[in-house]
Amino acid sequence: MSAKASEISEMLAPTVAALGLELLGVELASSGNDAVLRLYIDAPGRPVDIDDCERVSREVSAQLDVEDPISTQYTLEVSSPGIDRPLFTPEQFGRWIGEEVKLTLRLAQDGRRRFTARITAVEGDDILLAHTAGDMRVAHANIEKARLVPDLVALGLAPQPKPGKAPAAGKGAAKKKS
Structure with missing residues (x-):
């Protein structure tokens, strides 16, 4: 923000x-x-x-x-926040641990400003993420924009994968955590 x-x-x-x-x-x-x-x-x-x-x-x-x-x-x-809910505070990231998020950073980190990763933890003002390139720690102050990536299959908005086919990698259900 x-x-x-x-x-x-x-x-x-x-x-x-x-x-x-x-x-x-x-x-x-x-x-x-x-x-x-x-x-x-x-x-x-x-x-x-x-x-x-x-x-x-x-x-x-x-x-x-x-x-x-x-x-x-x-x-x-x-x-309303919608199914691709924006995240504004570290506390909001903490509610969605285990979910996938699409981020845009103010300053590039590891050579990238935009990427998708899974939220693994929140430590103070740092957001810990699992990314295909490895684990990352991002300062909340460096996050320009963040939105959850909804699992359209889990929400019933996309067809189930055919039997024997693995679902797309990295998709998490967008369900609110208490």
């Missing part, structure tokens, strides 16, 4: 929590004089629905109008 997105996330998290929801993270994407402010919310123990998004949008819009943290015009979007 950018510094501005982190600032906005900290400002809005209590408002979202007061609605019984969790603010997972914020993305702020600028293009010229316009910007998109995207909030990802989660609902404990159930899927996020359109009513959740509308309630958060209403409350957050009012707060943003008063606090005015973005100097340009912007569009507010409130979204």
Whole structure:
């Protein structure tokens, strides 16, 4: 998350929590004089629905109008995390140990900025990953973007592999861990 997105996330998290929801993270994407402010919310123990998004949008819009943290015009979007859930904090990575994640780093590590790996542990602000090239330790501050890689077969969104054929390597089920 950018510094501005982190600032906005900290400002809005209590408002979202007061609605019984969790603010997972914020993305702020600028293009010229316009910007998109995207909030990802989660609902404990159930899927996020359109009513959740509308309630958060209403409350957050009012707060943003008063606090005015973005100097340009912007569009507010409130979204569920979806099956390719973004991960914003070390704590969120910790909830998904054993799952596959697609990462984009701010600075290249081992000659790469983009790769897919399995989350093996979280130690402080470091994310430990199993990659085909070997185990890696990535500082959370170096992660620009991270999304879970859903196992579409396990979710029932892709056909089962034919008997006798091994499933594609490295696919993990996208199920929330407590």
